[in-house]
Amino acid sequence: MRENDTPIYVNNTQIENVESNIYLRQKYSTRDKNQDKEIQRRITAGWTAFVKHRDIFMGNIGTCLKRQVYN
DSSP: OOTTOOOOEETTEEOOOOSEEEETTEEEESSOOOOHHHHHHHHHHHHHHHHHTHHHHHSSOOHHHHHHHHO
């Protein structure tokens, strides 16, 4: 927390001040106005999802089933 920030309380509990947070799959940052980190995070998440289903996408399965899995 910076020196001039006023703490915020909800039900007598102080809310933690963080520099970044992921909300609705979008990374929000209070300090970094550059979106490079968010773009890289989304690319990584996409590849991770693809690798999870690699056997289906790269396997000997019909295109119709692959399309259903993709959708």
